[in-house]
Amino acid sequence: MTTFSMEAMAANSKVASRVAAQLTTVEKNNLLNQMADAIEASADTIITENKKDIDAGEAKGLTSAMLDRLLLTPERVKDISDAIREIATLTDPVGDISNLSLRPNGMQVGKMRIPLGVIAMIYEARPNVTAEAAALCIKSGNAVILRGGSEAIHSNLALAQCLHQVLEQQNIDKNIVGVIPDTSRGVIEQLLKQRETIDLVIPRGGEGLIRYVTENSQIPVIQHFKGVCHLFIDKAADLNKAVDILINGKTQRPSACNSIETLLVHQEIAEQFLPLAAKALADAAQVKVHACAQSLPYFEQAEPASEEDYHAEYLAQEIAVKVVASFDDAVSHINEYTSDHTEVIVSQDTSRTQQFIRQINSSVVMVNASSRFSDGGQLGLGSEIGISTSKLHAYGPMGLASLTTEKFVVYGDGQVRA
Secondary structure, eight states: OOOOOHHHHHHHHHHHHHHHHOHHHHHHHHHHHHHHHHHHHHHHHHHHHHHHHHHHHHHHHHOOOHHHHHHHOOHHHHHHHHHHHHHHSSOTTTTTTEEEEEOTTTTTTEEEEEEEEEEEEEEOOHHHHHHHHHHHHHHTTEEEEEOOOOOGGHOOOHHHHHHHHHHHHHOGGGEEEEEOOOHHHHHHHTTTTTTOOOOOEESOOOHHHHHHEEEOOSOOBBOOOOEEEEEEOOOOOHHHHHHHHHHHHHSTTTTTTTSEEEEEEEEEHHHHHHHHHHHHHHHHHOEEEEETTEEEEEEEOEEOOOGGGTOOOOSSSSEEEESSSHHHHHHHHHHHHHHHHEEEEEEEOHHHHHHHHHHSSSSSEEESSSGGGGGGTTTTSSSSSEEEEEEESSOOEGGGGGGGEEEEEEOOOSOOOO
16 A cells, blocks of 8 residues: 655645646636536445445534535535536636736736645535535646545545546646545644645634644645624614524524624614514524623523623524624724624615725625625635635635736836836
């Protein structure tokens, strides 16, 4: 049995990244469509391998939620193929030249989008991420190294086999896509040291994983520790809209990082809005409420909110509630407790909403819309590889353009500098 070498995989990926960068849009789209076909054609094999992961997960006592994320069915395999085909339809950012301007000396100067190089993805037990991340990296001209959770190793390797099959059929370096077969924690430590060959690390998963990667990496990391998303109901809010946005943001998918965790209510409309909010939260999902002293009387079985509650990412049917004295107090609270993910204001006062947009610098700021739209697909990116809450080099949901950088391009006609 061949011993796995992280250093060798990273070096091979670096070489392959030069091949990926030179693929034309037509070549990339053909590859992706063939990969989607290969995955569909191998559905039975993929599901058989996935069954090994499910059986092992059950034996280890994984939660039902984790097992559901891990499970692949014929419909879910089809969804993976469809997602790859959709990525093939997206506009290719590579080679796009923007801001071309004429200098006084006659030179034209612009910026061209180019791939980042080698991207390492570290993620937990979601097999679909293996295929979709690979597709996004291929479309943006990058090579990718994928390190999924040990719980999904058989599923991930089966998907990788389909991708490699297509690359080999097209006589293209299969190291454009690498799936790490070693499930040990030590291999992540080795991965994070390959700064000569890997250009960016994107971790996707819980806060513990992301902090571990950030603290141990010698390579730049896209960070997204957690999503403490705020909803502020302004005194000029339409209360019906406010209730709908609250219920959708909190209860539709509470385990998502773009769900609402803290509700702020302007004191001038608290008496009108909080009874509506209390009834709606109870009717929708029996949401557990952690309420400030002023809002506590409006909720049955609510608990007094602590300082920790305003820092909390519950990822459950649970919410913190606070009445604020003014717009400025709402902004101050958000700026104090924000995780830089998504903040929402509900207000019919345009001057207030514009103030909110200017004063809040989270990666997504919304006016009169649910926080659940804070998603690459919903925001028009087509698909996302992750969300960044650090301002370098991307901020917010990351689509294809975020997997590229820019180089200066200069067109001259014999100019020399005096």
